[in-house]
Amino acid sequence: MKYAEFQKQIKITRKSICKEFYKQNQDSIRIKKEETVIRNLEKIFNAALKISNAKGFQAMSMRDLSNEMGLSTGALYAYFSSKEDLLNKMQEHRHNIVMHIIDKYISPEKNAYQKLDMMIKVHLYLSEAMQPWFYFSYMETKNMSKSQREKTVAASFAIEKVITDIIKQGQEKRCFNKHDPDMSASIIKAMLQDWYLKRKKYATRNISVDDYAEFIKMVIMAFLNNP
Amino acid sequence: MKYAEFQKQIKITRKSICKEFYKQNQDSIRIKKEETVIRNLEKIFNAALKISNAKGFQAMSMRDLSNEMGLSTGALYAYFSSKEDLLNKMQEHRHNIVMHIIDKYISPEKNAYQKLDMMIKVHLYLSEAMQPWFYFSYMETKNMSKSQREKTVAASFAIEKVITDIIKQGQEKRCFNKHDPDMSASIIKAMLQDWYLKRKKYATRNISVDDYAEFIKMVIMAFLNNP
């Protein structure tokens, strides 16, 4: 699978993200006309990600946000009850999407090699399709309320555990060598995250997500097969 | 070399960091008695790193800072002319220390293998000794003034280039295989950075900086020697 194909298979459009969000948070949004809500949510998320990722969520005021996306501050509060509410809901939403899609793509694969290969690709492709969301989530975790932060950290560990389990499975079947599975998963995660954390750098160097996937797959397999 | 030895060789104490800082910024600090300045700088940096790394530099007010470190807000402004000034000077200071020490340790090494080995260790050991500084620098880069941000990004690329050059040298001497040197340096950097970005995780799992150094050295050498 290449990125182009992944994109066709699951349409992670900005609109689809908002539609899903609306369904899950219908009760906490004061506006009731679906079409309006989705249109405005799209504007809110794009603006919030743009401003936050440029200068940090804390530095973004709700006035900044309303100016950028076109609604008044008052109207904004019909969608999110507070600035913190916006942060928490965005984090939660990203994490739901990610866990759902990873599971969808990994479960069908049978052997460890194919699972790991798929995990690398799906994680990179997802973070490519939703780059601002991933960057936002990473950079703003420490600014969240304690309970929300714990949720986010747990979600991050859950993803790491998917990798750990694949490695253990591969070691049992003797398809991978016996390196520490936790450490292995950890550095694999670090490489996966570098893609969305340093996206500008890779863009400047004309490295596509497919190039990157191929390279780190080579690195990972070289060491997992190295005695 | 192990971490314990590195620590003995260069005493990166909090005090020595402040002393060096004082020498380089003597003119912009209104207080003149060296002893007082160094004592207060130490308090300021510790408090700023503590608060910033917990909830972000933007979210830290100068009042927070003065409460935490014991000076009045007014007195604080005798040391730093603004909150932004504090951010920029801290970034610059960290980057001076890092470049200086990396050069000191890498230059004497002759062959590429030893240079790379040393680079991995020195970077990890430095980021261990100055973890709050490294974390701060990484997380707050995007919040800096444009010129300061460009400096920081350039400094980061300079470090990456040290790695790239070592890899190229090793490839010429046929001690490493022909993988893309830029991409190789890039993912090595990602693994080095993971150490200070996820320090809590590794602490929880009882992974020491020496364990980590050994593990990623194994990963890196496995792939650099893999045809």
Next chain:
DNA sequence: GTCTATATACGGATAGAC
């Protein structure tokens, strides 16, 4: 050299008009 008190500005959130 350091502290207290304060000027000035801006942010989050809401009430009420339309």
Next chain:
DNA sequence: GTCTATCCGTATATAGAC
């Protein structure tokens, strides 16, 4: 459903006392 006007709290930065 959305906008304007506004309250109240808090931020940076400084002036002047000690």
